[in-house]
Amino acid sequence: MKIxxxxxxxxxxxxxxxxxxxxxxxxxxxxxxSCGIAAGAQAALNKALENYKDNPGVExxxxxxxxxCEQEPLVEIMATDKPRVLYQNITEDKIxxxxxxxxxxxxxxxxxxxxxxxxxxxxxxDDDLENPLNGVEPIEDIPFMEDIPFYxxxxxxxxxxxxxxxxxxxxxxxxxxxxxAFLQALKNNKAAEIIDTVKASGLRGxxxxxxxxxxxxxTCAKHHGDRYIICNADEGDxxxxxxxxxxxxxxxxxxxxxxxxxxxxxxxxGYIYVRNEYPLAVKRLVTAIKQAEAYGLLGExxxxxxxxxxxxxxxxxxxxxxxxxTALMSSLEGKVGRPRAKYVHTVEKGFRDSPxxxxxxxxxxxxxxxLLKGADWYTGMGTEHSKGTKVFSLVGKINNTGLVEVPMGIxxxxxxxxxxxxxxxxxxxxxxxxxxxxxxxxxEQFLDLPVDFDELAKVGSIMGSGGMIVMDQDTCMVDLxxxxxxxxxxxxxxQCNPCREGLKQMLDILTDICDGKGKEGDIELLEEIGAMVQxxxxxxxxxxxxxxxxxxxxxxxxxxxxxxRDKKCAAGVCKPLFHYExxxxxxxxxxxxxxxxxxxxxxxxxxxxxxxxxxxxxxxGICYESCKFDAIKIC
Amino acid sequence: xxxxAMMETVDAVEIDYMELDNxxxxxxxxxxxxxxxxxxxxQRQYNYLPRPALSYLATKIxxxxxxxxxxxxxxxxxxxxxxxxxxxxxxLGTACHVRGGNRVNxxxxxxxxxxxxxxxxxxxxxxxxxxxxxCCSLGPVVKINEDMHGRIGSDEVEKVLEQYE
Numbered sequence: 001m002k003i004x005x006x007x008x009x010x011x012x013x014x015x016x017x018x019x020x021x022x023x024x025x026x027x028x029x030x031x032x033x034s035c036g037i038a039a040g041a042q043a044a045l046n047k048a049l050e051n052y053k054d055n056p057g058v059e060x061x062x063x064x065x066x067x068x069c070e071q072e073p074l075v076e077i078m079a080t081d082k083p084r085v086l087y088q089n090i091t092e093d094k095i096x097x098x099x100x101x102x103x104x105x106x107x108x109x110x111x112x113x114x115x116x117x118x119x120x121x122x123x124x125x126d127d128d129l130e131n132p133l134n135g136v137e138p139i140e141d142i143p144f145m146e147d148i149p150f151y152x153x154x155x156x157x158x159x160x161x162x163x164x165x166x167x168x169x170x171x172x173x174x175x176x177x178x179x180x181a182f183l184q185a186l187k188n189n190k191a192a193e194i195i196d197t198v199k200a201s202g203l204r205g206x207x208x209x210x211x212x213x214x215x216x217x218x219t220c221a222k223h224h225g226d227r228y229i230i231c232n233a234d235e236g237d238x239x240x241x242x243x244x245x246x247x248x249x250x251x252x253x254x255x256x257x258x259x260x261x262x263x264x265x266x267x268x269x270g271y272i273y274v275r276n277e278y279p280l281a282v283k284r285l286v287t288a289i290k291q292a293e294a295y296g297l298l299g300e301x302x303x304x305x306x307x308x309x310x311x312x313x314x315x316x317x318x319x320x321x322x323x324x325x326t327a328l329m330s331s332l333e334g335k336v337g338r339p340r341a342k343y344v345h346t347v348e349k350g351f352r353d354s355p356x357x358x359x360x361x362x363x364x365x366x367x368x369x370x371l372l373k374g375a376d377w378y379t380g381m382g383t384e385h386s387k388g389t390k391v392f393s394l395v396g397k398i399n400n401t402g403l404v405e406v407p408m409g410i411x412x413x414x415x416x417x418x419x420x421x422x423x424x425x426x427x428x429x430x431x432x433x434x435x436x437x438x439x440x441x442x443x444e445q446f447l448d449l450p451v452d453f454d455e456l457a458k459v460g461s462i463m464g465s466g467g468m469i470v471m472d473q474d475t476c477m478v479d480l481x482x483x484x485x486x487x488x489x490x491x492x493x494x495q496c497n498p499c500r501e502g503l504k505q506m507l508d509i510l511t512d513i514c515d516g517k518g519k520e521g522d523i524e525l526l527e528e529i530g531a532m533v534q535x536x537x538x539x540x541x542x543x544x545x546x547x548x549x550x551x552x553x554x555x556x557x558x559x560x561x562x563x564x565r566d567k568k569c570a571a572g573v574c575k576p577l578f579h580y581e582x583x584x585x586x587x588x589x590x591x592x593x594x595x596x597x598x599x600x601x602x603x604x605x606x607x608x609x610x611x612x613x614x615x616x617x618x619x620x621g622i623c624y625e626s627c628k629f630d631a632i633k634i635c
Numbered sequence: 636x637x638x639x640a641m642m643e644t645v646d647a648v649e650i651d652y653m654e655l656d657n658x659x660x661x662x663x664x665x666x667x668x669x670x671x672x673x674x675x676x677x678q679r680q681y682n683y684l685p686r687p688a689l690s691y692l693a694t695k696i697x698x699x700x701x702x703x704x705x706x707x708x709x710x711x712x713x714x715x716x717x718x719x720x721x722x723x724x725x726x727l728g729t730a731c732h733v734r735g736g737n738r739v740n741x742x743x744x745x746x747x748x749x750x751x752x753x754x755x756x757x758x759x760x761x762x763x764x765x766x767x768x769x770c771c772s773l774g775p776v777v778k779i780n781e782d783m784h785g786r787i788g789s790d791e792v793e794k795v796l797e798q799y800e
Contacts, residue, residue, distance in 0.1 A: 035770045038783035069772030238728030241769030276675065276712055277768055317671050317710035320766070334670035335702075336709045393771060395730035401772035433729065469729045483732055487766060493709075596790060621738060622790055 002296030016175035021132040025057035031074040033065035039072035043092040064249020066163035083117040116145040162249030170291040173252040181371035194264035200375035202387035207360030210453040220347035223355035229270040236320040237436030240467030242391040243361035247281035251288035257364025320491035339539035382408035386452030396469040413447040427472040435464025438544030440551030476573035477556040482510035484548040499542030502533035516576040518564035572634035584609035586631035593623035719761035724778040728767030731774035742789040
């Protein structure tokens with residue numbers, strides 16, 4: 001069926017609203033994003049499907065990322081007469097018990113598997129619907145999801161449907177107010193109004209640069225030629241995976257965002273450039289595009305109008321620099337992905353030398369919500385110059401690893417300690433690295449900083465695509481700086497001298513420092529080369545590459561000095577600069593370390609303090625990790 | 636990889652030119668702009684990029700071999716050498732790095748006696764480091780073929796490898 005009008009869309013939505021909110025019988029939603037699958041969600045899904053194949057009263061479904069990655073696989077079970085319950089760590093061996101327990105209304109037996117119950121499953125766009133859980137008696141002694149710190153401060157706009165709908169089912173997206181914003185805009189047929197709304201919303205590019213999307217759209221629309229709409233899904237920042245989750249959990253929100261951009265700017269052809277490392281995202285996108293085409297929402301004469309738009313998927317081949325817009329366009333043309341100087345902007349001459357509008361996944365996913373609820377609603381969230389919400393991936397040394405979407409302006413402390421639940425094993429917080437390899441390391445003294453584009457820049461870091469890597473006392477800042485420079489040196493495209501040679505020199509100096517060969521003057525030399533690379537590199541990769549080194553020198557100079565002068569790495573990372581010792585007073589003689597030592601160099605009698613033979617120790621750290629009494633010290 | 640080394644691999648694999656035509660013409664419309672995706676399809680077929688296939692591709696879509704070589708060596712997914720039966724991708728992204736991914740990598744290199752990008756002599760394993768597969772919550776992560784092994788300790792590596800022939 002080809003959708004011709006809003007009425008057509010509403011008719012389909014109504015049937016599926018029921019499926020989403022008020023299923024007949026029991027509905028089980030299993031979080032099937034890549035990380036869920038890696039944690040065992042596929043096996044759990046198969047098991048449940050097999051077990052209930054003859055029971056029409058139990059519907060087993062897949063959904064996208066539910067966000068709380070630390071507790072994957074996550075499973076949500078719902079019915080109309082009971083609260084919706086979210087279960088954690090539900091692997092193959094637990095899923096049947098969980099479903100049976102839910103059906104029987106017995107929540108006490110499996111209580112430790114339960115993360116919480118939902119007060120209200122509606123998204124921000126669904127406020128005209130009645131809360132389907134009205135009148136349902138809550139379960140005693142089970143916390144509400146809305147009260148759990150990990151979820152309580154979150155506001156989901158870009159990820160509004162992730163974890164609620166089946167990403168392979170366009171009708172469920174319809175039921176979540178999908179494609180309404182686009183169809184309304186299409187019927188009004190006022191391109192300038194679309195652009196004005198996006199401008200007024202203050203939406204800034206979520207890929208890293210933070211350029212106002214509305215202004216980009218308006219400039220692109222002014223230039224003549226075959227205009228192109230590109231979605232940058234080449235999410236290369238290590239530690240950032242929100243774009244993958246959106247594509248895997250709600251691909252239609254991105255497609256609709258691109259459609260709206262095409263309508264506003266006047267384009268007939270769109271491209272989505274996805275990382276090759278994200279096979280599931282590609283698969284779900286392909287399905288989504290086919291479904292949208294079948295409903296006549298993509299292709300020729302969309303919804304009976306004279307507007308036509310096609311989307312083609314192109315996969316990257318493993319080059320970080322292709323996240324840079326000009327490099328990406330060059331890669332789309334089948335060439336080597338080398339950036340070019342931007343004295344002529346891509347909105348004027350980009351892909352195939354034509355006017356091109358490029359935004360990232362999260363930016364497009366925000367657009368339908370903004371059009372539907374209005375710019376004023378969107379500007380009600382966030383700070384003066386950074387409106388709305390941002391998705392962050394909270395990873396590293398943090399208790400609650402996961403994807404969180406919070407209003408701009410929230411403090412780093414709230415993100416790390418309230419939402420993230422603090423540092424594991426009661427270790428000390430050392431720094432948080434934002435913005436990927438080109439970002440900076442922010443120390444404890446700035447934890448009360450409100451997170452937005454401008455505030456992060458003030459302390460030498462960037463928002464980037466939203467990766468937040470938390471580091472504790474066991475992370476060596478010099479080693480980390482070396483890690484990032486090593487990464488960027490590998491990924492440098494090699495066409496401009498400052499980046500290609502500068503990074504190599506910086507890496508050599510940092511490697512020397514980590515190997516205990518650091519010299520006086522190395523720090524100053526790093527600062528000098530860093531400043532040069534920042535100033536004279538051609539593209540964004542080069543100009544931001546020294547950030548991790550320069551910020552870590554700024555805030556952790558003492559660590560560099562300890563490496564160079566005292567030849568000590570207090571974090572126990574740089575092997576030539578420390579050794580392990582067993583503290584005789586704390587060691588209980590449990591023998592665990594001796595058993596685990598791959599070199600067999602730990603000796604001692606049972607229940608008596610053990611000793612490490614320093615000469616043959618390879619400092620693999622297995623004893624340090626496995627000791628339950630913290631008896632192994634870094635010296 | 637040197638020119639000579641490239642030549643050595645010439646007869647390592649038999650090329651099905653009909654199949655190659657299918658990829659180039661049918662799937663990708665013989666279009667230069669699709670070069671990267673054509674190379675990906677060839678690599679899926681042969682597990683690496685055999686030189687004769689690339690020469691054929693060059694004449695077919697009218698791009699000089701040098702340019703194809705440039706693209707094939709620029710992007711990290713492409714391999715000009717035959718790879719092993721099992722591809723180990725060790726994640727060295729930031730989250731895995733701070734959680735000890737390096738120790739796992741050291742262990743893998745020690746056990747297999749190969750470095751990054753190399754293949755064991757018996758062609759059982761190829762070791763490739765990747766920067767972030769987006770499973771940061773499960774770090775350190777090792778992906779072998781399509782299987783994901785999360786929260787892996789360096790002392791567990793040997794056992795995991797045993798599962799693969």
